[in-house]
Amino acid sequence: MAAKSENIGFDPDLLRNKYREERDKRLRTDGNDQYKEVEGDFKYFVEDPYVDKIEKSPENLITEVVIIGGGFGGILAASRLRMSGVNDFKIIEKGGNFGGTWYWNRYPGASCDIESYIYFPLLEETGFIPKHKYTNAPETLEYIGKISEKFNLSENAIFQTEVKEVVWLENEGLWKISTNRGDDIRAKYVVHSNGPLNRPKLPAIEGINDFQGHTFHTSRWDYQYTGGSSKGNLENLKDKKVAIIGTGATAVQCIPHLGEAAKELYVFQRTPSSIDERNNSETDEEWFTKLKPGWHNERRENFEGFLTGNFQQKDLVNDGWTEIFRTILGSIRSSAPSKITMFFWFLGGLFTRNFYKKGIKNYLTDKFISHVGEDNLMNKVEMVDFEKMEKIRARAEEVVNDPNTAESLKPYYRQFCKRPCFHDEYLKTYNRESVTLVDTDGKGLDKITEKGIFFDGKEYEVDCIIFATGFEVGTEYTRRSGYEIIGKNNLSISEKWKDGLVTYHGMHCRGFPNTFFFGPAQGGFTANFTHSLDEQSIHLSYILDKMRKEGKNYVEASEEAEKNWVNTVIEKARNMQAFQESCTPGYYNNEGKPNTSPQNNPYGGGSLEFFSLMKKWRKKGSLDGLEVQSNSFN
Numbered sequence: 001m002a003a004k005s006e007n008i009g010f011d012p013d014l015l016r017n018k019y020r021e022e023r024d025k026r027l028r029t030d031g032n033d034q035y036k037e038v039e040g041d042f043k044y045f046v047e048d049p050y051v052d053k054i055e056k057s058p059e060n061l062i063t064e065v066v067i068i069g070g071g072f073g074g075i076l077a078a079s080r081l082r083m084s085g086v087n088d089f090k091i092i093e094k095g096g097n098f099g100g101t102w103y104w105n106r107y108p109g110a111s112c113d114i115e116s117y118i119y120f121p122l123l124e125e126t127g128f129i130p131k132h133k134y135t136n137a138p139e140t141l142e143y144i145g146k147i148s149e150k151f152n153l154s155e156n157a158i159f160q161t162e163v164k165e166v167v168w169l170e171n172e173g174l175w176k177i178s179t180n181r182g183d184d185i186r187a188k189y190v191v192h193s194n195g196p197l198n199r200p201k202l203p204a205i206e207g208i209n210d211f212q213g214h215t216f217h218t219s220r221w222d223y224q225y226t227g228g229s230s231k232g233n234l235e236n237l238k239d240k241k242v243a244i245i246g247t248g249a250t251a252v253q254c255i256p257h258l259g260e261a262a263k264e265l266y267v268f269q270r271t272p273s274s275i276d277e278r279n280n281s282e283t284d285e286e287w288f289t290k291l292k293p294g295w296h297n298e299r300r301e302n303f304e305g306f307l308t309g310n311f312q313q314k315d316l317v318n319d320g321w322t323e324i325f326r327t328i329l330g331s332i333r334s335s336a337p338s339k340i341t342m343f344f345w346f347l348g349g350l351f352t353r354n355f356y357k358k359g360i361k362n363y364l365t366d367k368f369i370s371h372v373g374e375d376n377l378m379n380k381v382e383m384v385d386f387e388k389m390e391k392i393r394a395r396a397e398e399v400v401n402d403p404n405t406a407e408s409l410k411p412y413y414r415q416f417c418k419r420p421c422f423h424d425e426y427l428k429t430y431n432r433e434s435v436t437l438v439d440t441d442g443k444g445l446d447k448i449t450e451k452g453i454f455f456d457g458k459e460y461e462v463d464c465i466i467f468a469t470g471f472e473v474g475t476e477y478t479r480r481s482g483y484e485i486i487g488k489n490n491l492s493i494s495e496k497w498k499d500g501l502v503t504y505h506g507m508h509c510r511g512f513p514n515t516f517f518f519g520p521a522q523g524g525f526t527a528n529f530t531h532s533l534d535e536q537s538i539h540l541s542y543i544l545d546k547m548r549k550e551g552k553n554y555v556e557a558s559e560e561a562e563k564n565w566v567n568t569v570i571e572k573a574r575n576m577q578a579f580q581e582s583c584t585p586g587y588y589n590n591e592g593k594p595n596t597s598p599q600n601n602p603y604g605g606g607s608l609e610f611f612s613l614m615k616k617w618r619k620k621g622s623l624d625g626l627e628v629q630s631n632s633f634n
Helices: 012-024 040-046 072-083 137-150 249-261 285-289 295-307 320-333 353-362 366-372 374-399 403-408 477-481 529-549 559-572 577-582 607-620
Strands: 035-037 060-068 089-092 163-169 174-179 184-192 201-203 214-217 241-245 264-269 435-439 452-455 458-461 464-467 484-486 515-517 554-557 626-629
Touching: 012 374, 012 577, 040 214, 060 072, 060 174, 072 089, 072 137, 072 529, 089 184, 163 184, 241 249, 241 452, 249 264, 264 452, 295 320, 295 607, 374 403, 403 435, 515 529, 529 607, 554 559
Parallel strands: 060 089, 060 184, 163 484, 184 515, 214 464, 241 264, 241 464, 264 435
Antiparallel strands: 035 201, 163 174, 174 184, 452 458, 554 626
């Protein structure tokens, strides 16, 4: 056990106890059930405020490929298919245009915390130059439009349409896609690219229907009410009292604009986010235009290398993300092997003692562990985490004038219990006299009244309540996607996955032929999500191109391949439960009820290892593990 040291300026034992206390006061028995689905009386929270609804007659058509979702995953799938010669496809998107999470999340200050030069896919293909190191929502939508224009995607789109059910028609060898517009669309292949951050959720607070003022969710920002745009200038709020519920990544970005505009702003916080420096900068176009061909993938892989524990001589991205891992790796580099493929990239599993005891031997040789000492190694890396979070807490104390407010804004949990945030204006906002932080100390709110929000014996009367309460993450597939999938022999995807995820490479699922799932499930997860989506799009286009050249029209994972892949995921899975249980509740640990099924994890070897595995699979050229046929359907 690490002892208190005068050199480090803090007591590790006290911090461990503090972290535990802060977690315990936030634990709830209802987990994800503390949130309401946006349906019935709450359906207006998911209505599209950005375009007028178009009226159209139901469509009845047959196409080769249907892509469900028009975010980055959907347009990447479509773009890669177009590149490979597939032009007979439709993209079904419930929004009024392409964009996915960026279409919906247009709140003021919306921006990306991953460097734009790696977050934006297909940069070499489009020649687009991002204006800043970190992009914002308007530029992201602009770039998505550039991709759409380059690959003529709009002509294949069916907008303002929501899929309600996808059913396999055995006699036809087609999928029938039913929509809320009465469409009957049939396709040989279906790509499910719904995305994890599109369907908002609301807190199940007593009286949520009683409030007589204005309400909306951050992912459906009401600029008619607030005025302004995603750049800010919310002039209509100058005489309004506003409450915002939530202080996660979205709230961190929009609160500075609300604080600047509103007559009064009340921020209701259950758990503070960690706020590090952002330090955005303009793009040096001369540097950008001189980058050599292949730079984009090299830069993406360099970033991913740091996040998966592969120490490299040069940090091409050099941002807050890579700094975290450079520090960790640097602390053990002097005595560690040259390549330590640790599972750093998700939820900070590195920082739990049980993780070390049960997982680290997969990466470090027994000789090295014996030389350094297992306990010493655990303590050393844990100390790096403590030191980093101490700096985060010190920054809050330095920036925020009121000592009590500053203390409430200090995060007492390990680095990756929640998504790290990077912002230069958020903490300063609490120095405004018009801004009040209402720290619920982990309890959440008591109730919502006709006039406002009631907490701890006080009613906060407001004109508007904004919900920054996140999205459907960690809930069952049908709740997140909004539709059911019925495969062979009337098997539903809910039934198939009721005891845990079952896939081949995270993309195929036996019983659901000619179906491709996009996302991190049993695949390569990365903080730079578009990198993973691009890799899946490359994989998809390869398989369909290979089948077309061989005259095949049916593909399904074999029973053996699916079983073996699930076993691989389980064998590669890291023991994350102990770490997740030690964390304060949030969507990373399923609101304090962490996933206990190892097969529900992404691929445990890390994203780069997974991408390499898929590349070798394609290079082999035999479509191993897939049953590919040329069927004649009635």
